[in-house]
Amino acid sequence: MLYIVITYLWASILLYLLLGGADFGAGIIELFTSQKNKQVTRKTLYSAIGPIWEANHMWLIIAIVILFVGFPVIYSTMSVNLHIPLTVMLIGIIARGTAFTFRHYDAVVDDMQHLYNTIFAISSFTTPLFLGIIAGSAVSGHIDPQASTFADAYIFSWLHWFSVTVGLFTVSICGFLASVYLIGETDVEHERLRFAHKAQFFNIAAVVCGALVFAAAWFEHIPLFDWVFGNWIGRIAILSATLSLIWMWTLLYQGKINLLRPLAGFQVTMILLTTTFRHFPNIVILKGGGYLSLTEHAGQEKTIEALAWALLLGSILILPALFYLIYSFQKKPVGYESQVH
């Protein structure tokens, strides 16, 4: 039963990274789009994520609920020592969600739109940045529950090169996912080309940030290289991700777009797999070599059992409905634009 719960936890983090990530990425793209193209980008973006954006962000809630019900010690330790980045991330979530809704549902279109757009684009950048910082901090070994000063306990637990580079890496992954996703959402050739350029830009950014993550890990004595390349799973995953990336770009230059999304999704899945596999079941690595483990710090058996049943029951209800939702809005009916408002 414990492994069912852990699988759900991992799957919700993955789905949040993929779906929520593409969603954040759409806002990041807006931030990196020239003024004259912004309006068109926004339109494509809205018709692409409008109906499903709320659902994309539910995965975070599922993950957090699994954590606080099943692994309360992990949840409370992270809540205490990563209080500040969590708060910043929450502010980003509030700002982004409301700005996205307001800009669409404001009955009067005027200068206020400018404000909503700015808030949306900036928070689309900061939220995944801090999500990455939080994830990076969890495994960085900088969290020190015994710290005696405010700075050691609450600031340097997350403010260091490794976490910050993981944050930037997360942002570029989001941008990459969104660009690849949006290529398939438009029928206009030059639009498509523009998103392909964006994908290229974020792909390069991800490679650069990825290199920086390794550099920071080396500098701060985090055995990241060993986690990723020290085992067969990691090596195979990285190799297949690289191959699929080459395949993806080849397809894109040939103008074939059907496989792009699954390939991009596969690459990100492989990245998450390699970075979590090696130190599993330890999810938080503390200063001085201590750790918080999904197997040792799980709740009592009955709790885990009830949680597993709740998750299984939930998926029976959620997944078919979610697939039908995504499927239904893949095909655009005639006169769709007029109905959006």
Next chain:
Amino acid sequence: MNDFIAARSQMALSLGFHIIFSCIGMVMPFFMAVAHYYYLKTGQTVYKNVTKAWSKGVAIFFATGAVSGTVLSFELGLLWPEFMKHAGPIFGMPFSLEGTAFFIEAIALGFFLYGWDRFNPWFHWFTGVVVGVSGLASGILVVAANAWMNSPAGFEYLNGQYLNIDPIAAMFNEAWFSQALHMTIAAFAATGFAVAGVHALMILRGNNVIFHTKSFTIAAVFGCAAAIVQPLSGDISAKDVAIRQPAKLAAMEAHFHTEKSASLIVGGIPNEAEKKVDFAIKLPGFLSFLAHGDFTAEVTGLDRIPEENHPPVAVTHYAFQIMVGMGMAMMLVSVLYFTALWKKRKWLQEPWLLKLFAIATPLGFIAVEAGWTVTEVGRQPWIIYGIMRTANAVTPMPGIAYSFYLFTAIYVSLAAFVVFMLYRQIRMVGKLYDVD
């Protein structure tokens, strides 16, 4: 401001903000479904316009409620890590089910908002109903989790250890039913009155009268029906609290001394130093009757409870008075409205009734906020009643006051934005929907 007070204030602010959005998010879909039903049955465009206009309101409130709810799921840990460390595995069941309900609500809302002319009309209507039903389920589940804090169950507490956890028993604790019932009805009453009030104001101003009259009627019928049955559920809650949490009941009533044939105190200023209530109206025996169904029964006063376990009396008492006062006022308006519907149709044409509704717009939500103040402040000094003190649950991180100021600024500006957004929606009704 010390960290403990700051943490409590931030939690109160976040919950107080979230509750308004969740009430509207779970009740409005039912109003929408009724209007939508009339549209599908009669084909009258005005009902389609009402449905669409409301659905935009729902989208705004749902998004705001969803983000403020996400924030809460983190704030529980950010502010009360010690509480969550122990309580999470015990009272987590309703939260994990709520995750499902909320997810389904989001999916159904996607279908509903973007599904006009895309699906079979009745399937589209059904997705709207699913939004309401799953929203309601979410609300009930979250209230069940709160009820556990008032009525801890599903574990054994031995030497500071929480043993033999049974999450199902924790979910179906003794307080869940009375609290969930009271809150669900409250949500209908508050939302019904708020929506009806806004439309009443528009009718009085002579804007798009047919559109606003249809909207008003649907909201008013829901709100008034709820307001009339609410005192009954209040009675169930009071009797329940009297047995489970005598300290809370005593604080609500500012009942300092244990006595038989206890008086019901209306209004007044609790004088905690001299243990009496100044300037109050006293109805002899009525407190005994309301708490135990018997005019002569003994009602436990604060004197039987150790001083260190007293909740703040004045706040709890005032909040309770406000809640009951608002509830009574709404009930009165509801009786007038139903009389008008059944016996005195001509009242419906007269402005005084609409004016009453316009004045009553915020009453339901004031009652909801006051009611939650009673539940939460009345449980103090406990976070898990009788088991863990709130002061022992707070985060060790210093400087929470700054976090409180920050969140206050955010929620105040967000509230301003939502009001602004609604104002623009309502002002544009004539232009957007081409109605008369």
